[in-house]
Amino acid sequence: MAERLKQFREIGKKIVAVCRNYKGLTAAQGIPNPKTPSLFAKPTTAYITEGQSIRIPEGCNLLYHEVELGVVIKQKCSNVAVSDVDEYIGGFVLALDMTAKDFHNEAKANSRPWFLSKGFDTSCPVSDFIEKEKNPNYRDVRLWLKVDGAMKQDDSTSDMIFSVPEVISYISKYITLEEGDVVLTGTPDGQGPVTDGQIMEAGLADIVSMKFSVTK
Ligand SMILES: CC(=O)CC(=O)C(=O)O
Ligand SMILES: [Mg+2]
Numbered sequence: 001m002a003e004r005l006k007q008f009r010e011i012g013k014k015i016v017a018v019c020r021n022y023k024g025l026t027a028a029q030g031i032p033n034p035k036t037p038s039l040f041a042k043p044t045t046a047y048i049t050e051g052q053s054i055r056i057p058e059g060c061n062l063l064y065h066e067v068e069l070g071v072v073i074k075q076k077c078s079n080v081a082v083s084d085v086d087e088y089i090g091g092f093v094l095a096l097d098m099t100a101k102d103f104h105n106e107a108k109a110n111s112r113p114w115f116l117s118k119g120f121d122t123s124c125p126v127s128d129f130i131e132k133e134k135n136p137n138y139r140d141v142r143l144w145l146k147v148d149g150a151m152k153q154d155d156s157t158s159d160m161i162f163s164v165p166e167v168i169s170y171i172s173k174y175i176t177l178e179e180g181d182v183v184l185t186g187t188p189d190g191q192g193p194v195t196d197g198q199i200m201e202a203g204l205a206d207i208v209s210m211k212f213s214v215t216k
Pocket of ligand 2: 097184186
């Protein structure tokens with residue numbers, strides 16, 4: 001099973017993402033915590049892996065980094081109870097939810113969908129598949145991201161508003177999750193800009209780290 005899930009980028013059909021899921025982030029932004037998880041999707045064509053670069057999309061002048069814990073779904077499921085979610089977690093990835101923030105701001109200001117701002121090619125850099133057993137404390141694991149060596153995001157998944165099981169249970173009430181799908185669980189406070197030529201390094205405790213460069 002884990003062998004097949006290592007191919008999550010090929011076998012998974014979708015990336016479902018949660019936004020504003022960290023207490024530190026909502027506090028910093030001065031907004032109330034959401035009552036239910038806020039969801040959006042990214043296409044799987046957004047995936048890249050180490051060795052490939054994040055390309056700033058044409059017309060974007062404000063690209064933001066967001067480091068996130070991704071959960072790889074083990075098997076098809078819907079209407080999963082919070083207490084049963086563990087059975088459907090196949091493993092994890094460390095991910096960046098790259099965001100064309102100016103596209104995003106403009107779409108929001110005009111009440112238009114913001115798919116492009118989150119879904120452009122290269123907007124989802126990911127680590128290799130992380131075996132479930134290698135991340136047993138996923139409810140309280142450190143996530144960090146540096147830009148050109150300076151720490152920008154550094155928090156624990158324990159700061160999530162909705163825990164991983166709560167997020168997956170909620171999504172599965174409305175959207176069938178399938179083998180290899182990835183759930184991005186939101187970014188901690190500290191998201192911010194990156195520009196052409198900068199290098200980001202991100203890590204999940206001492207489990208995995210990865211580096212990505214940004215290019216025009
Ligand atoms: C709208 C956002 O960029 C928020 C987001 O994706 C998050 O992780 O929070
Ligand atoms: Mg995000």
